[in-house]
Amino acid sequence: xTNLNTTIQVKSKKMRVGRGIGSGKGKTSGRGVKGQKSRxxxxxxxxxxxxxxxxxxxxxxxxxxxxxxxIAILNLDKIQSLIDTKKIGPDTIIDLESLKKTxxxxxxxxKLKILGNGEIKFKVNLKVxxxxxxxxxxxxxxxxxxxxxxxx
Numbered sequence: 001x002t003n004l005n006t007t008i009q010v011k012s013k014k015m016r017v018g019r020g021i022g023s024g025k026g027k028t029s030g031r032g033v034k035g036q037k038s039r040x041x042x043x044x045x046x047x048x049x050x051x052x053x054x055x056x057x058x059x060x061x062x063x064x065x066x067x068x069x070x071i072a073i074l075n076l077d078k079i080q081s082l083i084d085t086k087k088i089g090p091d092t093i094i095d096l097e098s099l100k101k102t103x104x105x106x107x108x109x110x111k112l113k114i115l116g117n118g119e120i121k122f123k124v125n126l127k128v129x130x131x132x133x134x135x136x137x138x139x140x141x142x143x144x145x146x147x148x149x150x151x152x
Contacts, residue, residue: 017029017030069110069111070106070108070109070110070111071109071110071111071112071113071129071130072096072099072105072106072109072111072112072113073113073115074099074112074113074114074115075114075115075116075117075118076114076115076116076117076118076119076120076135076138076139077117077118077119077120078118079094079114079120079124080118080119080120080121080122082104083122083124087102087104088102088104090122090123090124092125093125093126093127094124094125094126094127095112095126095127095128096109096111096112096127096128096129099112111129111130112128112129112130113128113129113130113131113132114126114128114130114131114132114135114139114146115132115134115135116132116133116134116135116136116137116138119138120138120139120142120144121142122142122144123142123143123144124139124142124144124145125144125145125146126139126144126145126146126147127146127147127149128146128147128148128149129148129149130148131146131148
């Protein structure tokens, strides 16, 4: 009695192209007649049959870093106008987090820089990442304090 679970494997011979008409893949070896694709050693690189190629579907990146730090720039006149409109208090510490909470700055901004354009009348406490020399000078002349974050 024979075992029914055994399977019979039939080995199919590998097609040998270009070995005569009777083989089924003779003469042009399935490459058609003439043209670039019929020649040896030539290929149309990244051609996808009329479909938009992958390298053109992907966005251009170039020299622009993906994880670029977004730095918000605030001038002294802008800080003064925020104090005048009572959006921020002159006695509070003004830093990046407090400006984000009051929706003055966008949530995606990573760092804060103060520039010295304009005048400031109130004594303010600032905690920022960068500050220009003129901004530091003007804030200290009014009696304010500016401290720089050293963490990176």
